[in-house]
Amino acid sequence: MTSAIQVQGLRKTFGRTVALDGLDLDVQTGEIHGFLGPNGAGKSTTLRILLGLMRADGGSATLLGGDPWQQVESLHRRLAYVPGDVALWPNLTGGEVIDLLGNLRGGLHEQRRADMIERFALDPTKKGRSYSKGNRQKVALVAALAADVELLLLDEPTSGLDPLMEAVFKDAVREFRAAGGTVLLSSHILSEVESVCDRVSIIRDGRNVESGTLTQLRHLSHTTLEATLDRAPDEADIAALPGVSGVVVSGTHVTCAVESGYLGAVLQHLGTFGIHSLTSAPPTLEELFMEQYRVPAATP
Amino acid sequence: MTATSAPTAPSSRPGRAGPPRSSGLTGTTRLLRLAARRDRVLIPASALTLMAVVAGSAKATFDLYPDPSLASPALRETLDNPALVAIYGPVASMSIDALATFKTVLLGGVFLCLLAYVVVRRHTRTEEEEGRLELLGSGVVGRRAPLAAAVLLATAAVLGTSVLTVVGAVAVGLGTSGSIALGVSWAVMGLTWVGVTAVAAQLTETARGTAGFALGALAAAYLLRALGDASGSDSPGRVLTWLSPLGWAEKVEPYGANRVWVLVVGVIAYAVLVLVAFALLERRDLGAGVLPSRPGPDRGSLRTVGGLTRRLARGTLIGWTIGYVVLGAVVGSLGGSVQSFVDSPEIADMLRKLGGGAGTIIDTFFATELRFAAIGAAALGIALTTRMRTEETSGRVEAVLATSATRLRWAAAHIVVALAATALVLAVVGTVAGLVDGGRTGDVGGSVGRLVGASLAALPAVWVCIAVAVLLVGLVPRLTGLVWAVLIGFLVLGEFGPIMNLPSWVTAVSPFDHLSHLPGGSLDTADLLGLVVVAAALTAAGLAGLRRRDIA
Numbered sequence: 001m002t003s004a005i006q007v008q009g010l011r012k013t014f015g016r017t018v019a020l021d022g023l024d025l026d027v028q029t030g031e032i033h034g035f036l037g038p039n040g041a042g043k044s045t046t047l048r049i050l051l052g053l054m055r056a057d058g059g060s061a062t063l064l065g066g067d068p069w070q071q072v073e074s075l076h077r078r079l080a081y082v083p084g085d086v087a088l089w090p091n092l093t094g095g096e097v098i099d100l101l102g103n104l105r106g107g108l109h110e111q112r113r114a115d116m117i118e119r120f121a122l123d124p125t126k127k128g129r130s131y132s133k134g135n136r137q138k139v140a141l142v143a144a145l146a147a148d149v150e151l152l153l154l155d156e157p158t159s160g161l162d163p164l165m166e167a168v169f170k171d172a173v174r175e176f177r178a179a180g181g182t183v184l185l186s187s188h189i190l191s192e193v194e195s196v197c198d199r200v201s202i203i204r205d206g207r208n209v210e211s212g213t214l215t216q217l218r219h220l221s222h223t224t225l226e227a228t229l230d231r232a233p234d235e236a237d238i239a240a241l242p243g244v245s246g247v248v249v250s251g252t253h254v255t256c257a258v259e260s261g262y263l264g265a266v267l268q269h270l271g272t273f274g275i276h277s278l279t280s281a282p283p284t285l286e287e288l289f290m291e292q293y294r295v296p297a298a299t300p
Numbered sequence: 301m302t303a304t305s306a307p308t309a310p311s312s313r314p315g316r317a318g319p320p321r322s323s324g325l326t327g328t329t330r331l332l333r334l335a336a337r338r339d340r341v342l343i344p345a346s347a348l349t350l351m352a353v354v355a356g357s358a359k360a361t362f363d364l365y366p367d368p369s370l371a372s373p374a375l376r377e378t379l380d381n382p383a384l385v386a387i388y389g390p391v392a393s394m395s396i397d398a399l400a401t402f403k404t405v406l407l408g409g410v411f412l413c414l415l416a417y418v419v420v421r422r423h424t425r426t427e428e429e430e431g432r433l434e435l436l437g438s439g440v441v442g443r444r445a446p447l448a449a450a451v452l453l454a455t456a457a458v459l460g461t462s463v464l465t466v467v468g469a470v471a472v473g474l475g476t477s478g479s480i481a482l483g484v485s486w487a488v489m490g491l492t493w494v495g496v497t498a499v500a501a502q503l504t505e506t507a508r509g510t511a512g513f514a515l516g517a518l519a520a521a522y523l524l525r526a527l528g529d530a531s532g533s534d535s536p537g538r539v540l541t542w543l544s545p546l547g548w549a550e551k552v553e554p555y556g557a558n559r560v561w562v563l564v565v566g567v568i569a570y571a572v573l574v575l576v577a578f579a580l581l582e583r584r585d586l587g588a589g590v591l592p593s594r595p596g597p598d599r600g601s602l603r604t605v606g607g608l609t610r611r612l613a614r615g616t617l618i619g620w621t622i623g624y625v626v627l628g629a630v631v632g633s634l635g636g637s638v639q640s641f642v643d644s645p646e647i648a649d650m651l652r653k654l655g656g657g658a659g660t661i662i663d664t665f666f667a668t669e670l671r672f673a674a675i676g677a678a679a680l681g682i683a684l685t686t687r688m689r690t691e692e693t694s695g696r697v698e699a700v701l702a703t704s705a706t707r708l709r710w711a712a713a714h715i716v717v718a719l720a721a722t723a724l725v726l727a728v729v730g731t732v733a734g735l736v737d738g739g740r741t742g743d744v745g746g747s748v749g750r751l752v753g754a755s756l757a758a759l760p761a762v763w764v765c766i767a768v769a770v771l772l773v774g775l776v777p778r779l780t781g782l783v784w785a786v787l788i789g790f791l792v793l794g795e796f797g798p799i800m801n802l803p804s805w806v807t808a809v810s811p812f813d814h815l816s817h818l819p820g821g822s823l824d825t826a827d828l829l830g831l832v833v834v835a836a837a838l839t840a841a842g843l844a845g846l847r848r849r850d851i852a
Contacts, residue, residue, distance in 0.1 A: 022831075048698075048850075048851075051698075051701070051702050052701075053698065053702075053850065053851040054850040054851065055699055055848075055850060072367075072701075072704075072706050072707075073704050073706050074704075076702060076703050076704045076705075077703075077704045079702075080702075081698075081702035083695065083698050083699065085695060086695075086699070087694050087695040087696045087698075087699075089608075089612060089696060090506060090508070091615070092596075092600070092602075092611070093595070093596035093597055093598065093600070094595070094598075095596075095597060095598035095599050095600055096599070096600030096601075096602060097600070098600070099599060099600035099601075099602065100600055100602040100603070100607075100608060101604070101699060101700075101703060103603040103604070104603075104604070104605070104700065104703035104704055104705050105703050105704060106704075114600055123595075124598040125592060125595035125596055125598045126595060126596075126598065127595075129429070129505065129506055129593075130505070130593055140699065153702075185440070256672070299312060
């Protein structure tokens with residue numbers, strides 16, 4: 001597989017603020033890649049560098065095999081971008097903006113344009129100033145999804161969309177990938193990333209902290225065990241087991257977090273007290289995410 | 301008073317029986333304080349500037365004519381001709397005070413109207429359009445409070461500026477009662493525009509629409525009184541002056557008749573307009589205008605950044621073209637009357653000092669007016685060029701530059717539009733003035749040719765102004781607004797430099813100083829080429845900066 005986007009050791013500072021501090025990112029051709037991070041983590045800065053709007057201070061970024069700063073024109077014909085906060089010209093209608101952006105990219109699929117306008121229930125005759133936030137977002141989404149491109153860069157594209165439209169968006173993105181397209185989806189809406197993305201990169205303070213498929217990430221993380229036992233165990237004994245953390249024992253009730261790979265030993269130990277009931281929850285993306293952000297960045 | 305009391309709404313007073321009926325004004329004081337804080341630089345700076353211009357130019361006149369009795373007859377003859385009266389308003393009297401404030405009474409009042417307009421619009425329609433009013437409106441804020449706060453602040457700004465100017469005028473030695481009349485004259489204009497803008501803000505959904513109505517009304521009022529003032533003393537056209545609020549303010553005649561009672565007319569107009577604004581406010585929703593917005597086409601024909609830029613500039617350019625047609629007509633029609641009013645060599649010399657020029661007095665008149673038109677065109681060029689920065693800060697440019705459009709092509713589109721637009725309006729003013737003047741001379745082709753040539757010959761100076769804008773946008777985008785200060789600097793150097801006897805290397809900073817005095821003078825191609833080179837160099841530096849820097 002080839003990489004659509006390859007970023008290595010990307011650095012960018014604004015005055016004294018470090019926005020990107022050696023970021024790595026690898027997006028494979030044909031995948032939907034989730035780009036997760038809290039506000040201010042550097043997601044938008046990364047996208048702006050990939051768009052050639054900003055120049056990196058260090059590191060390298062390759063986009064569709066080209067240099068995003070040097071080859072603006074040829075690269076931009078092959079991609080479409082949706083910003084998180086879409087600003088439209090107050091006196092141009094949504095339809096005019098869609099056609100303009102389409103013409104400035106590689107061209108517009110007429111059929112897809114009509115289809116997307118219908119599915120997103122967008123009124124293209126309204127002027128930019130009279131659209132609500134969600135509708136402005138739809139204008140940019142329709143323009144991007146109807147464009148004849150191979151890569152979509154989406155920066156929190158569903159902010160302001162209602163759940164119905166979010167579903168339409170997810171379908172449209174999946175169709176785009178099915179047709180061979182690549183998507184970089186920056187977001188902090190975890191359910192969205194979880195349901196459409198093939199792989200995920202989590203960034204924090206301008207650095208990549210986790211990267212991989214959801215399954216891989218889950219392996220890296222903890223499974224929550226909750227058990228009711230026949231006899232009360234000793235909290236210290238459980239906590240002493242390898243790969244176990246967050247042990248809470250109240251009477252015969254135990255909850256703890258167990259790293260993948262150590263589950264067997266823990267179950268064996270608990271078994272000695274007689275297991276009355278047991279639930280085990282694999283981590284949701286939300287938990288993965290919270291885990292990365294709960295504590296201050298660990299220094300490796 | 302007991303130590304504890306039931307919580308009450310901020311506006312309800314103790315002793316009021318029953319649940320207080322909402323006046324819709326709750327929170328006005330707090331909004332007023334917020335607005336005043338946001339304008340804490342704009343309003344005092346504008347007030348001080350206006351005062352300083354009145355006092356400064358009066359002082360310069362006093363210094364120029366230490367013996368008023370010598371100045372009055374000559375100056376009065378010069379100034380009391382339709383051409384200058386159309387621009388500055390009539391001279392109130394023969395007194396040196398009236399002559400010393402001739403240029404500043406009306407124009408200063410117009411600037412005060414602009415201040416009133418900016419303050420009212422900023423805190424009403426702009427806030428509403430940006431959605432900030434919604435945030436405030438969800439708090440304990442009455443429906444009428446934002447408009448009330450904006451009107452109060454603008455009223456205070458107008459009255460404060462008027463009072464400050466009276467004080468400044470008296471301080472430099474202008475007569476007290478005349479100075480008070482000057483303050484009254486300004487208050488009449490400013491208060492009326494507080495009301496006009498308050499109404500305009502209710503009519504349309506956008507701050508731009510508000511600008512269109514309020515500034516359009518100001519332009520119309522200015523032209524009405526210009527036509528009225530320039531009409532002969534027994535012509536029915538003089539009534540036109542009374543149809544314009546700016547005309548009422550003229551009728552105060554500071555340092556002349558001192559008709560302070562005209563203030564009543566201004567206050568009535570102010571009260572009626574503000575009441576109308578509040579009545580309109582009742583009839584509309586937040587964010588909506590009284591006039592509905594119409595849907596547009598669902599398909600677009602824009603294919604390139606150039607097309608987009610032209611489309612975005614269209615409305616502005618149409619407005620300026622209409623304005624320059626009118627300006628050309630006024631200037632052209634006044635050409636003939638200049639000669640009949642000015643026939644002494646001293647006066648011609650005085651006019652030359654004011655405007656600079658060679659050849660006949662009519663040529664000098666045209667050269668002066670066309671130079672004003674060129675400075676106006678430079679303002680248009682700057683406004684169109686600095687749109688690059690507006691597009692950037694509003695975030696709209698992101699979507700455009702994420703397409704195959706490159707920065708350079710995008711910037712070039714803006715520059716080309718600015719160059720073409722300025723050339724167009726200057727050609728228009730020259731053509732129209734030439735057509736009208738041709739009626740007087742009988743040689744239409746010759747007049748058009750001369751005046752179009754003269755107005756287009758000013759283009760290199762306009763280009764330098766555009767280039768300064770490009771330079772700032774490219775190298776120091778945060779300071780883009782400085783270009784306006786630069787233009788005002790050029791204007792001041794050109795207007796007051798010769799009168800204040802500034803050394804020539806100072807006045808030479810202004811590109812307008814290097815223009816040939818046309819019509820009448822001879823074309824100095826070396827100077828014009830120099831301007832073109834400067835403009836090209838500044839533009840190149842700006843574009844190089846734009847290519848390198850981050851886009852916000």
